Amino acid sequence: MAEAVVIRGLNKQFSSPDSPDRTVHAVRDVNLTVEPGQLVTLLGPSGCGKTTLLRMIAGFEEPTSGDIMFGDRRMNDVAPNRRDAAMVFQSYAIFPHLSVYENVVFGLRLKSLPAADLKAKADRILEITGLTAMQNRSPNQLSGGQQQRVALARAIVMEPKVLLFDEPLSNLDAKLRETMRVEIRELQQRLGITALYVTHDQIEAMSISDRIVVMNGGVVEQVGAPWEVYARPATRFVADFIGKANFVPGKVVDGGVEIAGQKFSLAHPTDQPNGSDVELVLRPEAVALSADSGVFAATVKRAMFLGNVAEYLLEVDGIGEWLVDVSNPGEVGLHERGSRIFVSPSQASLHVLP
Amino acid sequence: MLTNARSQLRILARDPILLALVGVIFAAILVFVVYPLAMVFITSFQDRGQWTLDHYGLLAERRLYKNALANSLSVGAMVGFLGVVIGYIAAFVLTRLDVPFKKLLHLITILPIISPPFVSAVSILFLFGFNGLITKQMLGLQDFSIYGFHGVVWSQVFTFAPIAYLSLRGVLASISPTLEDAALNIGATRWQTFWKVTFPLTLPGIASAFLIVFIESLADFGNPLVLAGAAFPMLAPQAYLEITGSFNLPRGAMLAVILIIPSITAFAIQRYWLAKRQYVTVTGKPTASTSKIVSDPVKWLLYAFVLLFALIVVMFYAVIIVGAFTQVWGFDYTPTLAHFAYVFNVGFKTVIDTLIIAIITTPISGILGMLIAYLVVRKTFPGKSAMEFGSILSYAVPGTVVGIGYILAFNDYPIVLTGTLTILVLCFVFRYVPVGIQSGIAVLRQIDPSIEEAAQNLGASSLTTFRKVTLPLIAPAFFSGLVYAFVRAMTAISAAIFLVSANWNLMTVQILNQVGSGRLGVAAAYSILVILIVLVAIGVINAFVNRMTRHTNMVRF
Numbered sequence: 001m002a003e004a005v006v007i008r009g010l011n012k013q014f015s016s017p018d019s020p021d022r023t024v025h026a027v028r029d030v031n032l033t034v035e036p037g038q039l040v041t042l043l044g045p046s047g048c049g050k051t052t053l054l055r056m057i058a059g060f061e062e063p064t065s066g067d068i069m070f071g072d073r074r075m076n077d078v079a080p081n082r083r084d085a086a087m088v089f090q091s092y093a094i095f096p097h098l099s100v101y102e103n104v105v106f107g108l109r110l111k112s113l114p115a116a117d118l119k120a121k122a123d124r125i126l127e128i129t130g131l132t133a134m135q136n137r138s139p140n141q142l143s144g145g146q147q148q149r150v151a152l153a154r155a156i157v158m159e160p161k162v163l164l165f166d167e168p169l170s171n172l173d174a175k176l177r178e179t180m181r182v183e184i185r186e187l188q189q190r191l192g193i194t195a196l197y198v199t200h201d202q203i204e205a206m207s208i209s210d211r212i213v214v215m216n217g218g219v220v221e222q223v224g225a226p227w228e229v230y231a232r233p234a235t236r237f238v239a240d241f242i243g244k245a246n247f248v249p250g251k252v253v254d255g256g257v258e259i260a261g262q263k264f265s266l267a268h269p270t271d272q273p274n275g276s277d278v279e280l281v282l283r284p285e286a287v288a289l290s291a292d293s294g295v296f297a298a299t300v301k302r303a304m305f306l307g308n309v310a311e312y313l314l315e316v317d318g319i320g321e322w323l324v325d326v327s328n329p330g331e332v333g334l335h336e337r338g339s340r341i342f343v344s345p346s347q348a349s350l351h352v353l354p
Numbered sequence: 355m356l357t358n359a360r361s362q363l364r365i366l367a368r369d370p371i372l373l374a375l376v377g378v379i380f381a382a383i384l385v386f387v388v389y390p391l392a393m394v395f396i397t398s399f400q401d402r403g404q405w406t407l408d409h410y411g412l413l414a415e416r417r418l419y420k421n422a423l424a425n426s427l428s429v430g431a432m433v434g435f436l437g438v439v440i441g442y443i444a445a446f447v448l449t450r451l452d453v454p455f456k457k458l459l460h461l462i463t464i465l466p467i468i469s470p471p472f473v474s475a476v477s478i479l480f481l482f483g484f485n486g487l488i489t490k491q492m493l494g495l496q497d498f499s500i501y502g503f504h505g506v507v508w509s510q511v512f513t514f515a516p517i518a519y520l521s522l523r524g525v526l527a528s529i530s531p532t533l534e535d536a537a538l539n540i541g542a543t544r545w546q547t548f549w550k551v552t553f554p555l556t557l558p559g560i561a562s563a564f565l566i567v568f569i570e571s572l573a574d575f576g577n578p579l580v581l582a583g584a585a586f587p588m589l590a591p592q593a594y595l596e597i598t599g600s601f602n603l604p605r606g607a608m609l610a611v612i613l614i615i616p617s618i619t620a621f622a623i624q625r626y627w628l629a630k631r632q633y634v635t636v637t638g639k640p641t642a643s644t645s646k647i648v649s650d651p652v653k654w655l656l657y658a659f660v661l662l663f664a665l666i667v668v669m670f671y672a673v674i675i676v677g678a679f680t681q682v683w684g685f686d687y688t689p690t691l692a693h694f695a696y697v698f699n700v701g702f703k704t705v706i707d708t709l710i711i712a713i714i715t716t717p718i719s720g721i722l723g724m725l726i727a728y729l730v731v732r733k734t735f736p737g738k739s740a741m742e743f744g745s746i747l748s749y750a751v752p753g754t755v756v757g758i759g760y761i762l763a764f765n766d767y768p769i770v771l772t773g774t775l776t777i778l779v780l781c782f783v784f785r786y787v788p789v790g791i792q793s794g795i796a797v798l799r800q801i802d803p804s805i806e807e808a809a810q811n812l813g814a815s816s817l818t819t820f821r822k823v824t825l826p827l828i829a830p831a832f833f834s835g836l837v838y839a840f841v842r843a844m845t846a847i848s849a850a851i852f853l854v855s856a857n858w859n860l861m862t863v864q865i866l867n868q869v870g871s872g873r874l875g876v877a878a879a880y881s882i883l884v885i886l887i888v889l890v891a892i893g894v895i896n897a898f899v900n901r902m903t904r905h906t907n908m909v910r911f
Binding site for chain 2 (some may be wrong): 058059079080081082083087088089091093094096097106107111145151158341
């Protein structure tokens with residue numbers, strides 16, 4: 001059932017409503033392949049083109065150029081109601097005049113299935129999504145999380161080729177968001193449906209995706225598994241957008257790097273030529289901090305206790321400001337502002353930006 | 355821009371039903387709205403096939419036409435002014451002040467909107483005419499004449515002040531009373547608060563209400579025909595007389611064009627200039643706060659004013675009811691059923707005709723209104739704004755002009771429709787669909803578009819989406835569109851009077867004929883019948899729309 005989604009050279013230009021001559025390039029030369037059964041996240045700040053891309057896949061927007069393929073079928077000229085790409089909307093878009101059950105079977109009724117089949121499919125999905133007990137309720141009697149489940153059930157019951165999620169959890173509170181994203185991921189894997197998932201929440205993206213597509217300004221910055229985009233960001237934007245990052249200037253020397261006179265070897269060699277100036281990404285948790293000894297000396301500019309970690313802003317001698325996280329700070333206490341300490345970057349975590 | 359239109363067309367082509375629908379609606383608007391108007395313009399510039407400006411020259415030469423224009427404009431301005439004063443006070447009292455019987459007073463105040471166009475005119479004749487109850491019987495005046503400026507103005511004020519009231523009610527309700535509280539709080543007096551805060555904020559709304567009443571007054575046909583009298587010519591009845599009296603189509607068309615100009619100007623100012631300048635300081639639920647800017651004596655003075663207006667409205671209807679059961683008003687006040695007997699024996703075919711026309715018009719107009727609103731708000735296609743403009747155009751054009759346009763356009767090859775049921779239905783549908791469209795647009799803009807996208811995403815075509823999702827959600831607008839179409843089909847006169855025939859006649863035209871031949875009792879009986887039918891129909895439509903959308907009433911947007 002699951003199909004690959006292939007996107008080739010996709011562009012979308014909007015003419016801005018105020019001045020028809022000016023155009024906004026919302027999606028620029030996007031190439032992407034989603035393997036059958038995979039869940040791929042489109043991640044980026046608001047206005048990066050991720051929702052436009054998803055809406056083009058659903059058929060609600062017309063690409064300016066490029067191809068959208070489900071399997072080997074080109075979908076560009078297929079109307080949205082014939083694409084078999086069920087979508088879960090950010091606002092849920094539940095039909096307010098229909099009961100939960102009628103919402104779920106809305107699409108099945110249009111397929112004119114035999115009544116018994118329809119009932120069986122609906123019952124199964126209501127069961128899976130835990131809505132059986134409230135199937136006769138009206139949507140305005142449901143909580144946000146329950147409405148979210150109705151939207152999900154309504155999409156999944158169609159057994160679509162492709163499942164599309166447009167920031168489905170952004171209207172839920174933090175706790176519920178965590179539960180729901182686990183449920184969505186489990187359901188998607190159990191049913192083996194190819195899924196595209198739009199979000200601006202990097203934690204959400206990393207926790208549920210097979211692969212993440214990081215977008216910025218309509219352009220795909222990087223495509224990779226969650227650990228790849230985090231540990232091996234392809235651009236400065238990706239490093240900065242996903243998690244926190246210190247950008248450290250360095251120089252390539254004999255396959256390793258030199259930072260402020262200190263030499264480090266690299267776990268993943270860079271292809272930058274010997275002697276060239278580079279920028280390294282150093283995550284705050286990849287730095288060891290000590291009162292007595294280390295590679296670089298530093299001064300504490302700010303210290304914040306956050307419970308599971310302490311977050312320090314340091315002025316590292318000869319380099320600049322670094323953010324450093326120290327885990328389990330309850331045990332060791334905080335270094336006070338102004339105190340002199342030592343830091344040592346973890347060699348294995350040092351990553352040279354290409 | 356061109357590539358834009360092409361890509362819009364491509365999207366349209368993917369949805370053949372939508373494409374066909376857009377095409378059919380465009381064609382219909384062209385044939386039944388634009389073409390008749392164009393015929394009016396063309397005819398007014400022609401004389402026996404030759405292009406000429408002669409007819410317009412008459413406007414300067416002939417006193418009759420000059421006076422008609424001046425009279426129509428001065429009546430319109432006067433009615434606009436008085437209507438706004440009454441409407442503003444009523445709206446202020448009924449939305450802002452804590453006074454008893456607000457709901458009842460509201461209903462009485464808007465009652466004239468659903469009644470046939472002659473209720474106030476006939477009542478005024480009953481009360482102030484040559485045999486009027488007040489003028490002759492009570493005051494003993496022998497040579498008092500209600501005909502002319504005063505008669506038309508008073509009759510129109512009672513017909514159109516309720517429209518100003520409704521419009522200003524919306525304006526006042528969208529301005530938060532907390533602004534007045536804020537002004538009082540920083541030391542303004544009540545008088546200053548009104549003139550520096552409330553009044554300026556409502557000024558665009560006042561101007562808008564004035565223009566709406568002005569347009570209605572210009573377009574009004576019934577009141578002037580009954581109450582203007584021969585010495586006080588007005589544009590709309592004069593155009594009618596040129597055509598039906600002297601069979602002079604070009605002159606009628608010329609007067610129609612003269613009538614259009616101020617109407618369209620006022621409409622354009624109201625819609626495209628004022629509408630953008632209205633203030634809305636309440637978003638979401640209006641706060642229920644009573645105004646503190648009037649002192650108690652002023653409050654009761656204003657209340658008394660509203661009460662007086664309501665009393666006069668009630669009196670007008672009471673007079674009509676009494677008149678319908680009175681032998682000969684002014685001479686013989688014996689109760690009788692003779693007028694109703696006349697209606698049911700001689701005039702019953704007209705009642706059936708009117709009902710058939712209204713019943714055919716209502717659903718067509720209601721559904722077309724929702725369809726056009728849906729297309730305009732939710733779809734992109736080339737010529738969308740032209741469609742919106744075309745569909746509301748006939749709303750801005752006085753009925754007399756539309757009527758003249760229809761006889762000019764559909765009397766002859768290629769489309770011959772005069773004297774048929776079809777022409778009346780088409781005229782009503784395209785004249786009264788704009789109200790449905792406008793309320794449909796307003797409601798649709800509040801509904802999350804992804805609800806419709808979700809339906810499409812689940813496999814529903816455009817038409818299925820409209821039928822199963824959009825229509826139930828816009829039921830309130832659908833309801834008001836249906837009611838408006840029905841009420842207007844039952845009460846219309848200005849365009850319809852050109853289109854009726856022996857085969858298909860209307861009750862309103864009958865009322866006019868009866869007034870013309872002095873049988874006010876029969877006219878009153880017809881009026882009561884119209885009002886009863888309208889009330890029953892509103893109930894039926896309400897029940898029908900509720901049934902159609904059983905679940906919707908549980909949902910609040």
